[in-house]
Structure formats: structure tokens, C-alpha cells
Amino acid sequence: MSTRPELAAAFTPADIEGVLYKKWIEAGYFKADAKSSKPPFTIVIPPPNVTGSLHIGHALDHTLQDILIRMKRMKGFEALWLPGMDHAGIATQNVVEKQLAAQGLSRHDLGREDFVKKVWEWKAESGGAILDQMKRLGDSVDWSREAFTMDANLSHAVLEIFKRLYDADLIYRAERIINWCPRCLTALSDIEVDHKDIEGEFVQITYGDAGEDQISIATTRPETMLGDGAVAVNPDDDRYKHMIGKLVKLPYVNRMIPIIADELVDPEFGTGAVKVTAAHDPNDFEMAMRHNVPMVIIMNENAVMAGTNTQFDGMDRFDARRAVVEQLRKDGRIGWEKRPYMHSVGHCSRCDTIVEPRLSKQWFVKVAPLAKAAGDAVRDGRVKIEPEELSPRYFEWIDNMHDWCISRQLWWGHRIPVYYGPNGEVVVCGPNDTPPAGYEQDPDVLDTWFSSALWPFSTLGWPAQSEDLAKFYPTSVLVTGYDILFFWVARMMMWGLFAMDGVQPFHTIALHGLVRDKFGKKMSKSKGNVVDPIEFMDKYGSDALRFTLARGANPGSDQALAEEWIAGARNFATKLWNATRFANMNGATTQGDLPEFDSLDDVNKWILTRLDETVADVDQYLEKFEFAKACELIYHFAWDDLCDWYLELTKSSFAKGGSAATDTQRVLGHVLDQLLRLMHPMMPFITEELWCNLTGEETLVTAAWPKFDPSKRDEASIAAVAKVQDIVTEIRRFRNDQGIKTSARVIARFNGMKEAGLASYEDAIRFIVRCDNEDGNFTSKVEVAGITVEFDLSGAIDIKAERARLTKDLAAAEKDRNTAKVKIENEGFMAKAPMEVVQEIRQRLADTTADIERITSALAALPAE
RNA sequence: GGGUGGUUAGCUCAGUGGUAGAGCGCCUCGUUUACACCGAGGAUGUCGGGGGUUCGAAACCCUCACCGCCCA
Numbered sequence: 018m019s020t021r022p023e024l025a026a027a028f029t030p031a032d033i034e035g036v037l038y039k040k041w042i043e044a045g046y047f048k049a050d051a052k053s054s055k056p057p058f059t060i061v062i063p064p065p066n067v068t069g070s071l072h073i074g075h076a077l078d079h080t081l082q083d084i085l086i087r088m089k090r091m092k093g094f095e096a097l098w099l100p101g102m103d104h105a106g107i108a109t110q111n112v113v114e115k116q117l118a119a120q121g122l123s124r125h126d127l128g129r130e131d132f133v134k135k136v137w138e139w140k141a142e143s144g145g146a147i148l149d150q151m152k153r154l155g156d157s158v159d160w161s162r163e164a165f166t167m168d169a170n171l172s173h174a175v176l177e178i179f180k181r182l183y184d185a186d187l188i189y190r191a192e193r194i195i196n197w198c199p200r201c202l203t204a205l206s207d208i209e210v211d212h213k214d215i216e217g218e219f220v221q222i223t224y225g226d227a228g229e230d231q232i233s234i235a236t237t238r239p240e241t242m243l244g245d246g247a248v249a250v251n252p253d254d255d256r257y258k259h260m261i262g263k264l265v266k267l268p269y270v271n272r273m274i275p276i277i278a279d280e281l282v283d284p285e286f287g288t289g290a291v292k293v294t295a296a297h298d299p300n301d302f303e304m305a306m307r308h309n310v311p312m313v314i315i316m317n318e319n320a321v322m323a324g325t326n327t328q329f330d331g332m333d334r335f336d337a338r339r340a341v342v343e344q345l346r347k348d349g350r351i352g353w354e355k356r357p358y359m360h361s362v363g364h365c366s367r368c369d370t371i372v373e374p375r376l377s378k379q380w381f382v383k384v385a386p387l388a389k390a391a392g393d394a395v396r397d398g399r400v401k402i403e404p405e406e407l408s409p410r411y412f413e414w415i416d417n418m419h420d421w422c423i424s425r426q427l428w429w430g431h432r433i434p435v436y437y438g439p440n441g442e443v444v445v446c447g448p449n450d451t452p453p454a455g456y457e458q459d460p461d462v463l464d465t466w467f468s469s470a471l472w473p474f475s476t477l478g479w480p481a482q483s484e485d486l487a488k489f490y491p492t493s494v495l496v497t498g499y500d501i502l503f504f505w506v507a508r509m510m511m512w513g514l515f516a517m518d519g520v521q522p523f524h525t526i527a528l529h530g531l532v533r534d535k536f537g538k539k540m541s542k543s544k545g546n547v548v549d550p551i552e553f554m555d556k557y558g559s560d561a562l563r564f565t566l567a568r569g570a571n572p573g574s575d576q577a578l579a580e581e582w583i584a585g586a587r588n589f590a591t592k593l594w595n596a597t598r599f600a601n602m603n604g605a606t607t608q609g610d611l612p613e614f615d616s617l618d619d620v621n622k623w624i625l626t627r628l629d630e631t632v633a634d635v636d637q638y639l640e641k642f643e644f645a646k647a648c649e650l651i652y653h654f655a656w657d658d659l660c661d662w663y664l665e666l667t668k669s670s671f672a673k674g675g676s677a678a679t680d681t682q683r684v685l686g687h688v689l690d691q692l693l694r695l696m697h698p699m700m701p702f703i704t705e706e707l708w709c710n711l712t713g714e715e716t717l718v719t720a721a722w723p724k725f726d727p728s729k730r731d732e733a734s735i736a737a738v739a740k741v742q743d744i745v746t747e748i749r750r751f752r753n754d755q756g757i758k759t760s761a762r763v764i765a766r767f768n769g770m771k772e773a774g775l776a777s778y779e780d781a782i783r784f785i786v787r788c789d790n791e792d793g794n795f796t797s798k799v800e801v802a803g804i805t806v807e808f809d810l811s812g813a814i815d816i817k818a819e820r821a822r823l824t825k826d827l828a829a830a831e832k833d834r835n836t837a838k839v840k841i842e843n844e845g846f847m848a849k850a851p852m853e854v855v856q857e858i859r860q861r862l863a864d865t866t867a868d869i870e871r872i873t874s875a876l877a878a879l880p881a882e
Numbered sequence: 883g884g885g886u887g888g889u890u891a892g893c894u895c896a897g898u899g900g901u902a903g904a905g906c907g908c909c910u911c912g913u914u915u916a917c918a919c920c921g922a923g924g925a926u927g928u929c930g931g932g933g934g935u936u937c938g939a940a941a942c943c944c945u946c947a948c949c950g951c952c953c954a
Contacts (some may be wrong), residue, residue, distance in 0.1 A: 845937030
């Protein structure tokens with residue numbers, strides 16, 4: 018009866034996904050129009066590293082963003098999801114350097130210019146693998162706006178903000194202790210350092226020669242003693258008070274260093290006296306500043322000892338540690354030694370090398386005013402953090418932020434736009450400035466996060482007053498993992514508020530968690546529990562992966578992921594496929610007006626009511642970023658209400674035909690139509706395929722989002738169908754207990770259907786439970802929902818099974834009655850509980866009492882075995 | 883050390899005051915024309931321990947224990 022193409026008997030994701038994505042791109046559905054009169058809805062993608070490939074965390078992050086974007090697009094917003102990548106300074110440089118190393122070359126062999134050229138070549142050939150993988154996932158991003166942090170216009174934005182910050186005295190150059198990675202040979206910011214507990218040593222060392230003043234310090238880094246400028250004690254420590262101000266001789270370097278008093282020293286720690294190595298420890302540096310202690314650098318940039326004029330020069334820092342301890346021990350200067358000693362040590366987040374704190378001249382951002390503004394924007398509600406529980410973490414960090422070291426000793430990145438004149442002049446050049454002749458540019462580049470912090474507006478054309486910027490800034494929501502709250506989110510807040518005259522970069526920060534393995538353990542290469550989203554998509558389809566991830570996404574919390582769950586989501590997709598096939602076979606349609614609601618039978622009223630409730634709740638949950646809850650509702654509506662009940666209940670009606678069948682065809686068409694719309698953001702491929710097949714329309718991508726109308730709900734139909742469900746379930750249970758095969762037909766008589774208002778359902782019920790309406794010898798019965806069903810089992814009733822069944826029911830009813838009875842007999846409850854609760858308990862008591870009577874008499878009526 | 887989240891079925895997790903839930907797994911039965919990537923039925927919990935508030939606590943308060951994350 019329909020001209021639509023027949024759906025394949027089985028759903029094969031690979032058959033449709035690529036085709037549909039291509040269709041969407043060609044049709045330009047994902048392109049946002051800055052001239053549109055529709056209200057904007059903007060998300061900028063957290064730019065993945067150009068070196069990266071799609072991991073399961075991206076899959077989650079992108080799925081959630083795509084859900085929001087697709088929903089808003091369907092709701093009539095001008096939806097822009099802006100894709101792009103990050104140049105990932107250190108990571109990318111490492112990749113290319115590794116390639117060079119394979120040919121026995123270093124970047125210095127090529128020189129700066131050629132090396133950078135090489136990196137661009139690498140990007141053109143191998144970079145951006147993730148972009149194609151995003152297409153697999155179905156990301157509805159606007160590819161025409163794809164951005165890269167090193168693009169000309171984005172680089173332009175970097176120069177602009179640098180200049181503005183510099184002019185506002187928010188960027189400065191200073192000699193400070195920074196985190197130095199001796200492998201990457203660059204400075205790192207605090208958050209690029211991971212602190213890990215490792216086994217080290219803690220040793221007591223005596224300074225000063227015999228016969229002179231001596232003092233014992235304790236340290237985990239004996240080799241740095243060569244750079245000590247003082248020994249510090251707590252001013253209130255009676256053990257050392259008399260020594261404050263005296264000088265002791267530092268072994269091997271033979272320098273006289275003072276004993277100073279500083280509150281920072283914890284008398285309980287070690288010997289209560291600590292060495293002060295100003296150039297190699299941030300705390301020591303602070304003390305040194307307060308007490309004018311000299312700062313002695315004792316290592317070169319490779320963390321090899323240098324310039325100490327001792328036998329240790331030329332040794333790697335860890336070799337030097339052993340050698341220094343050995344020498345000290347020989348010289349009788351070692352007291353106690355604790356080894357292994359667990360303590361926290363900073364590691365380079367890029368290459369895991371132990372970071373060396375190092376005195377070095379670098380560029381910094383003065384964060385105080387910027388961070389204050391970033392904190393206030395959340396404090397005063399202009400920016401919402403979802404879930405709210407994560408905002409203390411944001412405040413804690415942003416309110417205590419240290420100045421940000423932004424210079425990196427790399428070649429890949431935005432070169433610092435500062436030029437030095439022959440006489441030490443410093444000139445900062447904006448995008449349109451030309452440096453004075455003879456000036457030399459600073460060799461360093463900027464921290465990658467410096468440019469990604471501009472992402473929400475540099476990608477929209479800033480600093481130009483572009484149409485995009487006017488239409489799509491501020492962005493609507495930022496969706497990202499809580500793990501980069503500090504790296505990226507906080508910095509976008511600072512830059513956005515500064516550059517955009519106080520307008521925040523996004524209205525809402527929606528944070529999600531990390532994807533973990535099926536036991537909730539963190540995925541890691543060493544544990545071997547890392548999963549590949551591409552593999553899952555190949556095996557189960559993108560929709561299945563997306564639905565699984567969305568279904569597990571409770572705001573801000575991690576989720577466990579197992580292959581079985583994805584298989585389950587694939588099964589769900591198949592279920593939907595088959596439900597649509599069933600609808601097609603039975604002439605479901607979306608053409609013409611829906612029959613008048615009041616004219617429909619209860620089953621149709623019921624499914625429409627349930628649909629309306631589901632649409633309303635799903636809508637609300639998605640607006641609140643409650644993806645897991647939204648998916649859960651969809652899953653149960655589609656599987657339980659629609660497939661398990663509605664489709665089953667309609668079968669007899671379709672078999673009979675007539676006007677009831679016609680109504681049902683239209684209602685079924687409508688319900689599927691709306692359900693597919695509702696599911697499209699989560700499962701875009703299969704819903705597109707099924708919906709176009711069902712409706713004959715071109716695309717679901719731009720179809721209207723379902724509306725809901727609580728006035729079109731019918732509570733009575735809910736109650737009626739609940740009764741029908743009880744009856745069916747009870748008969749099935751009886752049949753099951755009696756060992757009657759599902760396919761076997763049984764003669765049964767239904768009593769009291771009319772009185773219960775269920776007469777019109779008898780046929781449907783009989784159809785489902787295979788009970789024929791014929792005369793018989795009715796030897797057993799089931800009572801449920803106020804009706805009685807008698808069965809002719811040809812005398813072959815299993816009395817034992819029946820007794821067991823009834824006994825079990827009796828026990829349950831007695832237990833229920835008892836809990837109700839206890840409450841009713843409780844004076845406090847009767848006096849204080851709200852009326853409706855009391856009413857409910859009373860009803861329960863009455864119901865269970867009746868149940869008990871009924872079951873007891875049924876048991877008594879059972880013949881002896 | 884500071885902050886913060888958690889402890890509910892075998893596993894992973896929902897559940898913010900009124901008879902404990904889901905998915906997966908498990909047991910039994912079943913190929914009845916949408917679907918075996920399925921259907922029907924079933925089993926499974928001192929809701930971490932202890933105390934308190936309340937007519938009523940998985941939920942609120944206190945306390946202890948254990949696990950996790952962030953920051954130092």
C-alpha cells in the first residue's frame with residue numbers, strides 16, 4: 018500500500034552511515050548562517066590536538082555536544098557547532114622531532130625556519146586524523162568554519178591580545194623559578210606538571226667542618242646542596258635560635274652560607290633545618306627573596322651539573338645525587354638516611370620526565386585581575402557551571418592562581434611578538450605593527466593554551482567585528498571534561514572577559530566526566546584497558562556508541578563503559594528498526610490529521626499520553642544536560658511502552674481492520690514519527706533512515722523538534738492500560754507456572770471485564786495470551802485487577818505449581834498488608850502524616866486484605882495433590 | 883595537609899522524606915509472521931558501620947571506616 022522503499026530485514030549501520038553523512042554535508046544542513054533571523058545557539062568544539070586521534074573521551078564529548086546542537090537545530094535555533102584543532106606546541110614538536118631523530122637529525126640540524134616548515138608538512142600529511150573520525154561519529158559541525166590555532170587569522174588574534182595585555186601591564190618578563198622539562202627543553206606552566214608520588218630518598222647532611230659551626234639539614238635532593246645559599250630554621254625553634262645569623266661552610270664548594278630564620282620552615286620536618294637552594298626550588302626561591310640569599314644555578318638546561326667547580330660537574334642530576342651522597346658518606350657527613358622515601362615529585366605532563374625547578378627569565382601573565390573577573394563571572398551568575406558541585410573546584414583554583422608562565426623554548430607555536438633593540442629596548446608588536454629595523458624577535462613561542470584561550474572568539478573572526486562574532490558570541494554552552502577546567506576553561510574565561518569588554522565567552526559550562534573501563538578503573542596504556550571508539554563503531558555502529566555514551570553521562574561524573582553495553586545499544590537500534598518495519602507492514606502513516614484525541618480508544622490515548630510525557634521529560638532533561646536520564650526515558654518508552662505493549666496491543670486491531678485500525682495506523686505513525694525526532698540527537702543515523710522511510714520526507718536533521726501539550730493527556734487511559742497489563746502479566750505467569758507452551762492455545766473465560774470497564778480489551782488480551790473464547794470445562798482460575806479468568810486445562814492442572822504460585826502471592830500480600838497495618842496502627846503516623854499519604858496506606862491495607870482473602874480461598878479450593 | 887565526590891543486586895550505576903530501581907549478567911521456558919541483536923516468566927539487597935532527627939530515613943544531621951579525584 019505504500020510506495021516507500023522496503024526496509025532491509027536487518028539493520029546494518031555500515032550500509033547507511035557513510036551515505037547519510039555525505040548527504041548531510043552536501044545538503045549543507047550543518048552550515049550556520051550569520052545573517053539568519055533565528056536565535057543563535059553556539060558551541061565551539063574543544064579543539065583536539067592536531068596530533069591526536071579520536072579516543073573514547075572525545076567520542077563522549079562530541080556525542081554530548083552533537084546532541085545539544087542537533088536538538089537546538091531542530092528547535093529552530095541557528096545552530097553553530099564550530100570545529101577545529103589545536104597546534105599543540107610540545108606534542109606536535111615532539112612528533113616531528115621523533116621523525117627527524119629516526120633519520121639521525123635534530124631540529125637544530127634543520128634550523129628554525131625549515132623545522133617549522135617540516136611541521137606544517139607533517140600536518141598536511143598526517144595531522145588531523147581526528148577530523149575524519151568525527152565524521153564517522155556523525156558530528157554535525159560546520160566544516161566551512163573549521164579553524165586551526167595556527168591559522169593566519171587566529172595567529173593575528175594572538176598578536177592582538179598579547180599586545181593588549183602587555184599594554185595593560187598584564188604581561189611581564191621576569192626571572193623566576195619555573196618548571197623546566199630537561200627533555201623537552203622548555204619551561205612549563207604549573208598545570209603542565211603532574212605531581213606523582215615516587216620512591217626517593219631523604220637524608221640528613223651535616224654542613225660545616227669539625228671544630229667550626231655545624232648544622233644538620235635534611236633533604237630529598239642532596240645533589241642540589243652544591244647550589245645552596247643558606248640554611249633556614251624556624252625562628253621559634255629553640256634548638257637553633259643561637260645559630261641564627263652564623264655562617265657555616267658548605268662542603269665541596271667551600272662557600273660560607275648564613276643560617277637564616279623563616280616562618281616557612283616546619284620544625285617538625287626532618288631536622289628542622291632546611292637547605293635553601295634558591296635557583297632550584299620554588300619555596301627556597303621565596304625565602305631567598307625575603308633574605309637576600311644568592312641564587313646559584315648548578316645545572317645546565319639538560320639537568321646536567323654545571324658550574325659548581327666540583328668533581329660533580331658533567332654528571333646527570335641523578336648520577337650526581339648518588340655521587341654526592343657517596344662522597345658525603347665517605348666524609349662522615351651523612352646522619353640518617355631514609356630510602357625509599359615516598360614523596361611527591363613533578364613530572365612533565367607531555368613526556369613524564371621529572372621536572373627541574375629552575376631559575377629562568379620568562380614571560381608571565383599577571384593573572385590576579387583577570388582571574389578575579391573570571392571568578393566573579395561565575396560568582397554573579399553570568400556563567401553557570403553545570404553541575405554546580407564542581408564550581409568550588411573552579412573557585413579554589415582561579416582564586417589562588419599563580420602568575421602564568423607563557424613562554425616556551427620551542428619552535429612550533431606563536432612566536433612571542435616582542436622585539437629587542439640593540440640597547441636593550443623592548444618593543445611589542447601587534448598584528449599591524451612592523452618592528453623597528455635591527456631589532457631581534459624573542460626566540461620563544463607562547464604556551465599553546467595562550468592561543469586556545471582565545472578559541473571562542475578568535476574562531477569567529479576577532480579582533481575583526483565580524484558578522485559571525487556579532488551573531489554567535491557569546492557562545493551558548495561549553496561542553497568539556499572536568500579535567501581541563503583549569504587548562505582551558507578558566508583561561509578562556511580570562512581572555513574572553515578581557516578581550517570582549519567583559520562579555521563572558523559562554524553562558525554555561527557543562528562538565529562531563531571521564532570514560533573508564535567496565536570496572537570503573539581509569540583507562541591507561543599500561544593497564545591495557547584502553548578501548549578504541551572506531552572499533553566499536555565498526556562493530557556496532559556509531560548510533561550504538563553514541564547512545565551508550567550518552568546514556569552513561571550523568572553530569573560531572575565518570576562513567577564505566579563495557580563492550581556489552583554498546584552491544585545492548587545496538588540491540589536497541591535493531592529493535593527500533595524492526596518496530597518501524599512492523600509499522601510499515603501494518604500501514605502506519607504520518608499523512609493527514611491525527612484523529613480527534615477524545616475519539617480514540619484507551620490504548621491510543623494511553624500511548625499518546627505516554628509519548629507526551631516522554632517528550633516533555635526528555636526535553637527538560639536535555640536542557641539540563643541530564644543526558645543519562647533523557648536516554649533512559651527514551652529507552653523505556655520505546656522498548657517497554659511502544660514495542661512490548663502498544664505494538665502487541667495493536668495486533669488484534671490490525672488483524673480485524675476497520676476504523677479502529679485506521680486510527681491506530683495514524684497514531685502509530687505519529688508516535689514513531691515523534692519518537693524518531695526525539696531520538697535523532699542521540700542516534701542520528703538510524704533515525705534519519707527510518708524517519709525518511711516512514712514519512713517520505715527529505716531529512717530529519719532540520720525537522721521540527723517534538724512539542725508536548727500536557728492538556729492532551731488522559732490519566733484514565735493510563736489506569737486502564739495498567740489493568741490490561743496486570744491481566745496479561747498474570748495470565749502469562751499462570752501459563753508459565755503451569756508449563757503451558759507459549760504457542761499453545763488455551764480455552765479461557767473472562768468474567769467481570771464489563772464491570773471493570775475493560776470489555777473492549779478482551780480481544781486484544783486474548784490475542785496476546787493465546788486464549789480462545791470457547792466453551793470448556795473450566796477447572797482453574799486466575800483473579801487479577803478485579804476480574805476472573807477461568808481456564809480449561811483439560812483437567813491437567815499442575816496443582817503443586819499452582820499452590821506454589823498462590824503461596825508466594827499470599828506471602829507477598831501479607832508482607833504488604835503488614836507494613837500498611839503497622840502504619841495505620843501508629844498514632845503518630847495517623848496524626849502527623851499528610852492526608853494523601855494516609856489515604857494511600859488505607860487503600861493499600863484494604864487492597865492487600867482483599868488479596869489475602871481471595872488467595873486464601875483459592876488455595877483452599879485447590880484439590881489435594 | 884586543604885578541598886571535594888563516593889560507599890545501593892554478581893558488575894556498572896540511578897534513586898534529595900512515604901511498599902528499594904535500571905542495564906548487563908544469572909535461572910526456567912519458548913522460534914507465536916516486527917525483532918533470538920528476540921519474547922515470556924523468575925531469583926538476587928541487614929541501601930558501608932554506629933548514633934541521632936522524624937509518625938516515617940537509602941535519602942536529613944553527627945560520627946567512624948574504607949575508596950576516589952583535585953590542589954598543595
